[in-house]
Amino acid sequence: SGAKTTSPIKISYVTFVHSTHSSALILQKMFADAEAKMQGRVKFIYRGGPESINMFAQGSACAKGAVDMVFTTPSFMGKMAKGTETLILCQVPVAEQRECGLYDYLNTVYNKVNLQFIMMYPREMGNAFTIMSKKPITKLADFKGLTGPGGDWFDDAGKVLGVSVTGIKISEEYTALERGVIDFARLTTDSFVEFRIFELAKYMLDVPYGSAPNSLFMNLDKWNSIPADVQEMLLNTLYGLAPRVQEETTKTVNDCMDEMKADGVQLTTLSPEEKKTYLDIMEKSIYAYVSKDAPEVAKKIYDLTRKK
């Protein structure tokens, strides 16, 4: 194109989390660092959270070019790219995802719906989610008779564990937990703090599982309009920053843990055998759920993202 090389390529983006959520803040910082490293070739413009584009509409808005880039989860994209929710089971750190072939494979899937997969949110893999409950859980039998939030893959796991699951909107999770409609919440460590769940549920089951599948996606036409050298520079910069960003997110998670512990939250765990059974139940339920629409895609992503 005839554009001057000196004027930066502008990339507008929105996030599915609100603008003060820790991951939105870390992303903004990451982009600021990336801009500096790329010497003004690219400029990121943050357009806000779900108040700017409805949370569930962000995926399709990006595919249709209303916004250049979105930070969202494959779970909130109306199953545009079926099977990609398998990223919940990813074990490979972000920094290695280009080498292991995940980046290229995901783009064969996402390019079909006019999206370019850019990068997963840099965060330690395999320990994103856990359970916080009002009563301590020290053995699997403690789950029996509890009510928990469902509406996704946990419906299956709940059946095996003897939990009855009910749909709870995140805006009502606090009140539902407070008044005992549900007995535990099931979120990431930072979300427990974000939604102040630890004020009510004082026991955390220290058997984390799964990875947060939240990722950056760009409109494919926008991506193709970027010169190849800048594309390469952008990817190298972002993936180059990933290990450092991951340290930051780990620190944020640790800070959240400290805050909760200071508030009287206690960690509980299961016996080694039960731990294995529990993680097995979770992984099987997740895989069954994420693979039902597109088994081949799920299988491929699962295989590509095993720990070496």
Add this chain to the structure above:
Amino acid sequence: MAEPGAPEYEDPFKDNAFYKLLDRINDFGRDIGMWMILLTILAISCHVVMRYFFHAPINWAVDICMLFLLYITLFGSPWLLREDGHVGLDFFKDRLKGKPRVYEIMEIINNAIGALLCLVIVFFGIIETISVIQGRIVVDVPLSPPKWIVVVVIPITFLLMFFEFFRKVAIHYRAVKNLVKQK
């Protein structure tokens, strides 16, 4: 249709077969909403009772009732438009009542904008419906129903609203003509 104190309006389409059919369709839209509200009360109450007493919540009922909210609103809108039930700020418009011709012309402009708006929404609503069918997009609720079953309601109901706005334009156009004749 006539407001108290307002000039007597005559529906130019009152013997028109198409508009008679339209009236029945719009009444049906309202009836759908009435049934859905009743069903929602029953379903959610059952859900709560089953969860509390039998540990067996009816989770899909919640998803269905969420879709109902959309159906109630959109299917009821053309009917409400016909009944003049959508609220607006009336105080500036009411000041014009002393000048009936200006008032009627204002009504024509308002309803013409409404009609045009509806046509635009119908057009892009059809495009969106086709797009969600082709992409096999689902609604992001646990039940994951196909998205077209909710998106398709937009072009349908806005087309019905277009006809209602059109009727209002015709009514007020006739009123202006009568006012001119009286002079």
Add this chain to the structure above:
Amino acid sequence: MEWYVILLILFGALMVLLCMGMPVAYCFLTVATVAAPFIWNLSGGMSLLSSSLVDSLINFTLLPIPLFIFMGEIIFHANVAPQIIDAMDRWIGRIPGRLSLMAVAAGVVFSTLTGTSLASTAMLGSSLVPEMKRKGYSNEMSIGPILGSGQLALMIPPSALAVLLGAIAGVSIGKLLIAIILPGILMAVLFSAYIIVRCILKPGLAPPYSVADFTFKEKMAPTLRYVIPVFFIIFCVVGVIYFGIATPTEASATGAMACLLYVAYLKRATKEVLVKSLTATVKLSVMVLLIVATSSLFSQILSYCGAARGLTNLVSDMNVNRYFILIGMMAITFLLGMFLSAQPIIMICIPVFMPIVAALGFNEIWFCVLFLLNLEIGTITPPFGLALFVMKGAAGRETSMKEVISASGPFIALDCLAMAILTAFPSTCLWLVETMG
């Protein structure tokens, strides 16, 4: 384009359409449809119009709106409200403006439902206003108190909006929910005091009607038949939440169910009553929900293009006494409240305001309470006040929008007074937090 130019164009276009007398929902939709291709792009923007309308309506937390409206309508169409009022009259006797006070009390009770003030406004508007009019009450004393007390929904827990505010502001939700209780009660007291004083000064506003002397038995009989079952309804709304049987949203369904059972118990659940109340429910719900959906589109446009953020950023550049900055933040919230609903305002303002609040050394919980109170005012300020629209729909054709708006005036002033009291005496909200925490 500068943010304030866009802001002026969007607000200006909306104002012009509103003043032309177009229905509110279509005003929002027109502005959004014209702006979307410019703010986003043609295909993406137009696709967002449809998908956003759909996504904002498929929202479980909107459920209390139609269901609470139904509760009000069936109580009205079964003609029970006059008897409930008569039964209570036999006990309360001659307090001036007692129907208005009753409205405030009922508002407090029903505000124990979610943070949606519309629901309780709709319920009381359709059940109480007709009876108040029949007894010769002026708009100021019938519509006003209901608009005022309906707002308490946000201030008395559970309040979904307070939870959202706490989450985004990063303050303790538990403490915030305790902190809003006393201000909520303060507002109820201010409203009641105002009603009594106004009615003593100007009895014509709420004509005192004579109540004969009744024996204890004559007092008790209608109470048992009409008033005691009302406690069952209240239990089905408030009790189920308190005992962990249902979430606040689900409680609106159990409450509606209880109203159905109550009317059936009085042998008035005829087909005619059901059809009439359901028709009225559809009418009011469609109107409100369509406005909710279309205004959400408008606020997304306002946020995406940066106009709203530009406005909120104004205060961070100010270099004056911290109380001026506080007033600036409250003024911006008030201004946005005239055009947007509460949830987008939280997401637009709080990320900008909270760091300022911390830097200025204000108590964050206290600020959140002030902010929440300000959001409530937004539900009854013209031109965009959802509670105003609900009330207009509930009160019917005989009441003009102008009358509804002027009835809300004194209660907006009382809310501002409550904000002033809270600012002068922060302990009004913080005392209970410190005692219980």
